[in-house]
Amino acid sequence: MRKIFGILVAIIFSISIFIMPASAAQNTPPTLEGGVLLYTFEGSTFTYKFQVTYTDADGDIPAYMFIYINGSRRIMEKQDIKDNNSKDGIVYVLPFSEEDLFKVAPKARGWEIEYWFRTNDGHGPVRTLISNLFVLDYDSMGLTPINSAAGSGFCSRCASG
Numbered sequence: 001m002r003k004i005f006g007i008l009v010a011i012i013f014s015i016s017i018f019i020m021p022a023s024a025a026q027n028t029p030p031t032l033e034g035g036v037l038l039y040t041f042e043g044s045t046f047t048y049k050f051q052v053t054y055t056d057a058d059g060d061i062p063a064y065m066f067i068y069i070n071g072s073r074r075i076m077e078k079q080d081i082k083d084n085n086s087k088d089g090i091v092y093v094l095p096f097s098e099e100d101l102f103k104v105a106p107k108a109r110g111w112e113i114e115y116w117f118r119t120n121d122g123h124g125p126v127r128t129l130i131s132n133l134f135v136l137d138y139d140s141m142g143l144t145p146i147n148s149a150a151g152s153g154f155c156s157r158c159a160s161g
């Protein structure tokens with residue numbers, strides 16, 4: 001009986017030696033989703049904000065979160081500084097004034113820009129495709145998109161105000 005127990009322990013021990021390093025080495029690369037350049041305006045003054053959501057199934061925190069705007073690298077910051085849970089996503093942002101954006105990307109004046117995002121969960125870099133989207137930031141302007149489910153109008157606050 002004792003011998004069998006000893007053999008069993010030996011088997012379990014040897015199995016765990018083979019399995020442990022393999023599972024420790026397994027990593028799911030992070031995803032970068034919803035990468036966008038949001039813009040808002042008040043009168044003729046525009047403000048801009050790059051945004052992307054980093055998600056990692058293992059809960060890894062990014063070693064860095066970069067955006068490349070027309071080839072120029074910038075560091076992005078967490079929207080919510082207290083958010084350390086990457087399993088449900090961490091939103092990264094980089095706001096720009098009109099003046100600052102045009103310095104980095106002069107052609108943004110004519111709505112031309114190229115940007116992409118790059119990160120690393122500590123196991124290797126991940127990047128997005130190049131984007132040139134400008135998207136009106138409905139939320140921060142207090143608007144509801146025209147094609148929203150409600151479908152009752154363009155401006156959600158106009159009717160009630």
Ligand SMILES: [Ca+2]
Binds near residue numbers: 028030060121123
């Ligand atoms: Ca990971």
Ligand SMILES: [Ca+2]
Binds near residue numbers: 086
């Ligand atoms: Ca989170």
